[in-house]
Amino acid sequence: MHNAASPSPRSIVLQAKGLVKRYGQVTALDGVDFELRAGEILAVIGDNGAGKSSLIKALSGALVPDEGEILMNGQPIHMKSPIDARRHGIETVYQDLAVAPAMTIAENLFLGRELFKPGALNQLFKVIDKKRMLAEAIERMNDLKVGIRSMTQAVETLSGGQRQCVAVARAAAFARHVVIMDEPTAALGVKEGNMVLELIRRVRDKGLPVILISHNMPHVFEIADRIHVQRLGRRAAILNPKAVSMSDTVAVMTGAMTADQLPREALC
Amino acid sequence: MKDWSRHLPPMAVLGPLLALLAASAFFAIQADNFLSGQNFSLILQQVMVVGLLAIGQTLIILTAGIDLSCGMVMALGSIVMTKVATELGLHPLLAMVLGIGATTAFGLVNGLLVTRIKLPPFIVTLGTMNIAFAITQIYSGAQTVTDLPEAMTLLGDPIMIAGTPVAGGVLLMLGLYAMVWFALSNTAPGRHLYAVGNNREAARLTGISTERVLLTVYALAGMFYGIAALLSVARTGVGDPQAGQTENLDSITAVVLGGTSLFGGRGIIVGTLIGALIVGVFRNGLTLMGVSSVYQILITGILVILAVATDQLSHKRA
Numbered sequence: 318m319h320n321a322a323s324p325s326p327r328s329i330v331l332q333a334k335g336l337v338k339r340y341g342q343v344t345a346l347d348g349v350d351f352e353l354r355a356g357e358i359l360a361v362i363g364d365n366g367a368g369k370s371s372l373i374k375a376l377s378g379a380l381v382p383d384e385g386e387i388l389m390n391g392q393p394i395h396m397k398s399p400i401d402a403r404r405h406g407i408e409t410v411y412q413d414l415a416v417a418p419a420m421t422i423a424e425n426l427f428l429g430r431e432l433f434k435p436g437a438l439n440q441l442f443k444v445i446d447k448k449r450m451l452a453e454a455i456e457r458m459n460d461l462k463v464g465i466r467s468m469t470q471a472v473e474t475l476s477g478g479q480r481q482c483v484a485v486a487r488a489a490a491f492a493r494h495v496v497i498m499d500e501p502t503a504a505l506g507v508k509e510g511n512m513v514l515e516l517i518r519r520v521r522d523k524g525l526p527v528i529l530i531s532h533n534m535p536h537v538f539e540i541a542d543r544i545h546v547q548r549l550g551r552r553a554a555i556l557n558p559k560a561v562s563m564s565d566t567v568a569v570m571t572g573a574m575t576a577d578q579l580p581r582e583a584l585c
Numbered sequence: 586m587k588d589w590s591r592h593l594p595p596m597a598v599l600g601p602l603l604a605l606l607a608a609s610a611f612f613a614i615q616a617d618n619f620l621s622g623q624n625f626s627l628i629l630q631q632v633m634v635v636g637l638l639a640i641g642q643t644l645i646i647l648t649a650g651i652d653l654s655c656g657m658v659m660a661l662g663s664i665v666m667t668k669v670a671t672e673l674g675l676h677p678l679l680a681m682v683l684g685i686g687a688t689t690a691f692g693l694v695n696g697l698l699v700t701r702i703k704l705p706p707f708i709v710t711l712g713t714m715n716i717a718f719a720i721t722q723i724y725s726g727a728q729t730v731t732d733l734p735e736a737m738t739l740l741g742d743p744i745m746i747a748g749t750p751v752a753g754g755v756l757l758m759l760g761l762y763a764m765v766w767f768a769l770s771n772t773a774p775g776r777h778l779y780a781v782g783n784n785r786e787a788a789r790l791t792g793i794s795t796e797r798v799l800l801t802v803y804a805l806a807g808m809f810y811g812i813a814a815l816l817s818v819a820r821t822g823v824g825d826p827q828a829g830q831t832e833n834l835d836s837i838t839a840v841v842l843g844g845t846s847l848f849g850g851r852g853i854i855v856g857t858l859i860g861a862l863i864v865g866v867f868r869n870g871l872t873l874m875g876v877s878s879v880y881q882i883l884i885t886g887i888l889v890i891l892a893v894a895t896d897q898l899s900h901k902r903a
Contacts (some may be wrong), residue, residue, distance in 0.1 A: 400792045415790045417783040419850045420776070428780055429791030431773040443773035 328355050329391075330526050331376065331407070331495050336385035338371050345371040346382060347550030353495060358517065358527045360537040360558075363547030364570055370499075372547060373530055377409040377497050378402030389494060406493030410484045412500040418473035422465060423447075423454035425472050426487050457490045461519050478509025482516055489520040496520055497528045502536055514540050534563050543585055546570050557585040597844045597852065600895075601859040604842070608863055612870030619873055622749035629755045630741075630820065632865035634659075636758045636858060637813035638829075638836035639843075640765055641692070641806030643857045646840050647769075648782040648802055649849025650699065650706035654691070654714035655810050656833025660826060661721045662688035662814030667730035667824025670737060677736035685811030691717060692807020696800040714833070721826045730824030741819035754816040759858075761812070766854045778802060783850025838885055839864050841892040848896070863888070 333351035337344070346368045353359050363369035374380035376387065378396035386393050389405055396402045399409060416425045427450050433439055434446045454468045463482045465475070472480055481501055488496045498517065502510040510533075518540055521527050531537050537544060537558070544556040546569050554569050554576035561583035568574035576584060612619045638655045645652045666684025669675045675683070691713065698709040740757060743750030769775035780788040781798045789795045817828050843860030845852025864885060871881045 399790055403792060409790075411790060415784070415787040417780045417787050417850065419783045420779060424776060428788070429777070429793045431776065433773070442768075444771055445773055445776065447771075 329353065330355050330389070331528075332388040332391075333372070333376065334386050334388070336372065336375055336382040336387070338368075338375065338380065338382050344550055346375065346385075348385070349547070349551050351376070351545065351552065353526050353528055354543075355526055356521065356524060357542040358521050358529055358540050360529045360531060360541035360544045361547060362531065362534075362537060362544060362566070362570055367547040367570075368550040369530060369547045371550075373497060373499060373528070376402075376495075376528065377407060403491070407495045407497065408488035408492035409497040410481075410488045410499065410501055412503060416472045416480060416484055419471055421469050421471055422458075422475075422483055423451045423468040425483055426450075426454045426457065426468075426490065430491065458486055461486050461489060461516060461523075463516065476509060478505050478512045481505065481509075481513050485513065485516050485520065489523070489525060492525055494525075495528065496525050497530075499530045500532065501529070502531065502533060510536065534567070538563060546576075548572060554579070555585055556583055598856050598859065601843050601856050601863065605859050605863050605866065608866050608870070612866065612873065616870055616873035619870055624869065624873075626743070626749050626751050626755075628862070628865045628869045630752045631869065632861050633752065633754045633758045634813050634817045634820065635832045635835045635839055635864060636861040637761065637809055637816060638832055639839040639857045639861050640761060640854065641809035641813075642836040642840050643843075643845055643852065643854055644765075644778065644802045644809075645706065645806050646837075646845050646847060647778055647849060647852055648799055649785075649847075650799075650802075651710065651837065651847070652695065652803075652806060653707065653710040653833070654695065654717055655710075655806070655813075655836050656829030656831075657714045657717035657721065658688050658691045658807060658829075659810045659814045659817060659832070660829040661691065661717045661724075662811045663818045663824045663828055664721050664725045664730060664826055666814065667733055667737070667818060668724065670734055671730055671732060677734045681737065681815055684814055685808060688811035688814060689804055689807040692810065693800070693804045695807070696803025699803065700796045700799045725824070725826040727826055729826065731822075733818065733822065733824070737815075738819045738822050740816055741822070752820070754819055757812070758816070761809070762854060762858050769854055774798070774801070779850050781850075834889075835861075835864050835885070838889045838892070841889060841896065844896075846896050847893065 329352050331353040333349065335348045335350065336346045337348055338346040349368060349372055351372065361369055361373065371380060375382045378399045378401045381397060388394065394405050396405065402409065417428065431445045432449050434444045451468055458465060458468065463486055465479060472483060475483065485498065485501065501517065502513050505513060514536060517527055517529065529541060541558050544558055544566065546553045546556060546566070548570060556566055561579065565574060565579060565583065569576060618624055638659060642652055642655055662684040665687045666680045669683055670677050670680035695709055695713055698704050699706050740754040741752055743752055744756065769778065777788065777793045777798050780793060781795050785795055818824055839860035840857050841847065841860065842863050843856030843858070845856060867884060868881055871884065
C-alpha cells in the first residue's frame with residue numbers, strides 16, 4: 318500500500334553485480350549482472366540450466382550468492398531468507414501458489430501480517446481484527462480491480478486464475494519496492510492467463526516495478542518493457558521487445574545467435 | 586451478509602451435532618434411564634478426561650500430525666503428580682504443577698523430534714507412547730498410588746447446577762474449550778496453526794515460523810494431557826499406571842467424529858467436544874442397554890472408520 322515515492326523514471330531500483338553461485342562442480346551463476354528500473358516490467362527468460370531460477374532465488378532471498386552484491390536503490394543489501402527480502406520491500410509470487418486453500422481470501426491476504434485489535438490486552442494476545450482486515454482486503458482488491466465477490470470465501474472455491482490474482486494482489490499490497498513473479502501464468506488457461514497479465518500491468522502502473530519470470534514468449538512480448546536474457550549463468554543480452562522478433566530472442570536464449578548479431582535498436 | 590443462515594452453526598459442526606442428537610434419541614428410546622439429569626452429568630464426567638486429551642489431539646491433528654502417545658503421557662502425568670504428593674509429601678498444588686510439567690516436557694520432546702529431526706508424527710508418537718508407558722510402569726512399580734491428599738480430587742467433586750450435580754472438572758473442561766476456541770479463531774497464532782496445517786510451505790513463505798508453531802502445539806498438547814491427568818486422578822481418586830489406554834484412541838475418535846480433517850488445516854474445536862460427547866453417549870448408552878464392552882469397542886471402531894471415510898471423500902471432492 319505504501320509504495321516508495323516514485324523515483325525518477327529511469328533510476329535503477331534493484332541491481333545485482335557479478336553474482337556467482339556454485340553447487341559443487343556446477344556453476345549456476347557465473348558473474349551475472351542485473352538491473353531493474355523504476356516503473357518497468359522486466360522479463361527474465363532463459364533455457365533450463367541458464368541460471369534463471371538461481372538468479373531469481375538470489376533476488377528473492379531464497380539463495381545466498383557466493384560472490385557479488387545486490388543493491389536496493391544503490392544501497393547494498395544482504396538477504397539470508399525470503400523473510401529478509403520482504404523486510405527490504407521485495408515480495409515474491411511463487412509458481413506453486415503460496416496460499417492456504419482452506420482459509421479465506423482476506424485471511425490469505427493478511428497471513429503472517431495480521432492486523433490486531435486496538436488495546437494492550439488485544440495486542441498482547443494478538444487478537445485479530447477481522448472487520449478491519451476484511452475492509453482492507455476489499456479495498457486493496459478493488460484498487461487492483463480484481464473482481465471477486467466475497468473476501469470471506471475460502472481460496473479453494475476460486476479458479477486457478479483468481480487464486481493467482483489473490484497471490485499477486487497480496488504481493489502488490491505489501492511490496493514497497495519490487496514484486497517478483499515466478500511463472501505466474503504457467504498453470505492457467507488463455508482467458509485466466511490474460512486476467513493475470515492485466516493485473517500485473519496494473520501493479521506496474523501503480524508504480525511498483527515487476528520482475529517476471531516466464532517461459533511463455535507471447536506473454537513476455539505482450540507485457541514486458543525489457544527482456545533480460547539469461548544464458549550459461551550470465552546475462553546474454555537485454556532486449557527491447559518492441560524492436561526484436563520472438564525468433565531472434567529465442568536464438569539469443571539458446572545460443573544460436575549472439576547479442577552482437579542483432580541490430581542495435583533491439584538492445585537496450 | 587445479514588441473512589438468517591449466519592445464525593446456524595457452521596456446516597462443519599452441523600454434521601457431528603446431528604449425529605450426537607441422533608445417537609441420543611436412539612438411546613433415549615432404547616434405554617430407560619438414559620434421559621435423566623443424573624445420567625447426563627455422568628456422561629459429562631466420563632467424557633471430561635477424553636475431552637481434555639482431545640483438545641491437545643485436535644491442535645496436533647490441525648497441523649496435519651497425530652499423537653498416539655496422549656493417553657500414556659497422561660498416565661505418566663497422573664503417576665508423577667500422585668507419587669510426589671504421597672511419597673515426597675509435596676504440597677498437592679506443587680505436585681499437580683510438576684505432573685503437568687512432566688507431560689508438557691513429554692509433548693515438547695515429541696515436538697522436537699517432529700521439527701528438528703523431521704520424523705513423521707505417527708512414528709515419533711508411536712515410540713514415545715511406548716516410552717511413556719514403560720516409564721510409568723517402572724516409576725510406579727505397576728502399583729496404583731492411593732491415599733491422595735484431598736486437594737487432588739477436588740475437581741471430581743460435584744457442584745450443584747440447577748439441581749444437577751456437575752463435576753468441577755467438567756466446568757474446567759468446558760472453560761478450556763471456550764478458551765481454545767477463541768484462541769484458534771480470533772488470534773494470529775491460532776490462524777497460523779491452521780495455515781501451517783493447511784499449506785506448510787505457504788505459511789513459511791509468508792514469514793510464519795512453522796517450527797515454532799509446531800513446537801508450541803506439541804508442548805501445549807502435552808500441557809492439556811497433564812490437565813487430563815489431573816481430572817483422571819480427581820475422578821478415580823488414585824494414580825493409575827493403567828490409565829489412558831482406552832482414552833488414547835478415543836481422543837482421536839473424538840477429533841475425527843468432530844469433523845476435523847486428518848489432512849490438517851480444517852476443523853473446529855467445538856466439533857471435537859461434540860465428538861467426545863458422541864463417544865461418551867455411545868459408551869454410556871450401550872452400557873445402559875447391557876451391551877458388553879467388547880461390542881462397544883467394535884462399535885467405536887466402526888464409528889472411526891465411518892468418520893475418516895467421510896473426511897477422505899469430502900477431501901477428494903474439494
